[in-house]
Amino acid sequence: MALRHAVLAALLDAELSGYQLAKSFGMGVANFWHALPQQLYAELARLEKDGLVAGREVVQDSRPNKRLFTVTGAGLAELERFTAETAKPSFMRDDLVVKVHSADHVDTAPLIAQLTERAGFARAKAELFTRLLEAMRGSRTEEEFLRRGERVGPYLTCLAGLAYEQVNQQWCERTAAVLRERQAARADR
Amino acid sequence: MALRHAVLAALLDAELSGYQLAKSFGMGVANFWHALPQQLYAELARLEKDGLVAGREVVQDSRPNKRLFTVTGAGLAELERFTAETAKPSFMRDDLVVKVHSADHVDTAPLIAQLTERAGFARAKAELFTRLLEAMRGSRTEEEFLRRGERVGPYLTCLAGLAYEQVNQQWCERTAAVLRERQAARADR
């Protein structure tokens, strides 16, 4: 039950619809959790039923109507409770890493391609995060913003996303380079 | 269906029992995937039924008997197929990051404690990985080993684990420091 809290945390900064949440969580700004639209609609329904969020219908013309959600008092209390609870360790689970583990026993050409592609995605995400951070801190320096800004939570999670994507990119590039070099050396013999 | 391939990849280097696999995957050397013992026993049964691994009974006295597993030809072919298949993106999903996102709205004391604890674990894991890498490359330099070593897959995945734990540690420490400082500043007013 962690998606619940991710949704609550996302709704702290803005009143959003399921569709808008889906965009953040699906990719793009999803710097702290990932989820598909179906999951979000289902979770919002459950949260509303439990009184942790409140939805209000917004009528639009030339667009389908939508429901915007806000965190209730009970919702904030639930987040508070969750945050205090001891965190379970998080684990790395990545197909690509499994593939690299068996690199010496299989054809490396498609692996190199996947590593290169992944490096590109990571780089794009890192750039996006860099811009988001700039937007959040405005004219202030990072130090200054983190000391006196009113809302640093999203900034700190964005820093986590940035660091994560940067090492991801570096590792993918280096691994691809190593495998390429070994492939070339094999071809020589 | 990714645990399958993680198990196959782990069995490339050694003939292991479910129990031994469980130790690697549960923590410690689990530098490339995480799984609980129950999952592994179930997965090994499925893999054997499908002919991707072969088990042999080893009778022991003064210890319960065990079954050691090896990858079959079909298993290797399956790994080959899996490695060539285009990889899906991997996503960050971490309770602690969700908690930090809502840091401005909740009591930060327990959060700081969790971040500090997590930093400690990350540091311990990073040190373990450093030692594993040294053991794998022996007297060679990293450059040299990656160029001419016979088995670099596990080395590369261990490098991924090391980088991951290092940024994890740094982020946790910095985030804890930021939250501590803000807590102190609030107490002053």
Add this chain to the structure above:
DNA sequence: GGCTTCATGTAAGTGGTTACATGATTGG
């Protein structure tokens, strides 16, 4: 006239976690 965006879901399936069960041996 067809593709993307807005907007919201249902249903079936797979994969992972939590809880529980058993039993012998070694080490402090």
Add this chain to the structure above:
DNA sequence: CCAATCATGTAACCACTTACATGAAGCC
């Protein structure tokens, strides 16, 4: 003598993914 290690599982539950469904408006 009590805890940890070796060794293997079953059962129930929860979370996430894949596939499918619907419909109007705007954009090239």
